[in-house]
Amino acid sequence: MSTIKDIAREAGVSIATVSIVLNGKGQERKISKETQARIHQIAKQLKYVPNQSAKKLRATQKNSYAIAFYWATDFRINYLARITLGIQKEIMQQNKVVHLTVVPYEVDNLKKQMETTQNEFFNGIIIANMSNADMEYLNSCDISYPVVLFNRESPKYSSVTMDNYEVGAQVARHFLDKGIYDAGVLTHDTTFPIMRMWMKGFLDTFAEAGHPVPEENIVLCDTSSSSAIDATKKLYAEKRLPKAMFCESDVLAHGMLFACHELGVSIPGDVEVFTIGINMAEFNDYAIPSLSRIDIPMREIGEKCLHLLVDLIEKKTPNPTVVYAEGIKIIGQSSPEA
Secondary structure (H helix, E strand, C coil): CCCHHHHHHHHCCCHHHHHHHHCCCCCCCCCCHHHHHHHHHHHHHCCCCCCHHHHHHHCCECCEEEEEEEEECCHHHHHHHHHHHHHHHHHHHCCCEEEEEEEEECCCCHHHHHCCHHHHHCCEEEEECCCHHHHHHHHHCCCCCCEEEECCCCCCCEEEECCHHHHHHHHHHHHHHCCCCCEEEEECCCCCHHHHHHHHHHHHHHHHCCCCCCHHHEEECCCCHHHHHHHHHHHHHCCCCCCEEEECCHHHHHHHHHHHHHHCCCCCCCCEEEEEECCCHHHHHCCCCCCEEEECCHHHHHHHHHHHHHHHHCCCCCCCCEEECCCEEECCCCCCCC
């Protein structure tokens, strides 16, 4: 039996283009009449038969929706539980049936996943963890169904996000208010745009206070705790471990705690550690010492994403709509208040 992929290959167009044309939306999406005619001709020649049972999933029925949740397949998979708990809570509060499908994709390759045929079966999608390249792709295309972005902002799509610059600035002010000016950053891969905003807010705030963070104190790690262990030990061996460290994720913070324990470095006596709380609170509350952090309210963001998407599907809310969530400052033992 022929598929949309077969038609796309024969016609020399994308799978998404074939899907749009066969769903009768070619003119609406400004696909040329010649291309539409060629696709219909090839579909006829290949004796293509639409999967009606699958198409029914996309059909909007009263109080019943099929929703996709796109999540990147990298180290952030560990945070998926917090978000889905929020989405599940909102689904149970909605007086309707919501079918949720988690769709994995590779960072920088969102386009590849988005152009498959599966999206025609969903009423709307939530997308998380996009890189700059993924955001460029999204902003360059026209998507006919509602989209909500998780902790990203776009002029084209609705989103639930935070003031991520302020998150980093808040960490900086915490140290500055204590009179700590010798600071450093353990940072993740530079392709993560939200983390770039955290670091920019942190660095700008220190610079504006007259205490710019030296470039050599900004240490790039990969996405593992072991990378933070190696980075911390290197700083210690070179006798340039700052008095205060901003770890851009609790994954890195836990690595730093372990390294300092092995080295006999006292936290917070010798160095204070402040991080961004992404994992479950228990991981950070029961660390030794417990971690001071700005906790990302992932469960709340998940709830708001689902609620906003349903409102967009039902046309109760205009697109784009931006909903903001606030980070929660939690003071642990690794960096007490002044």
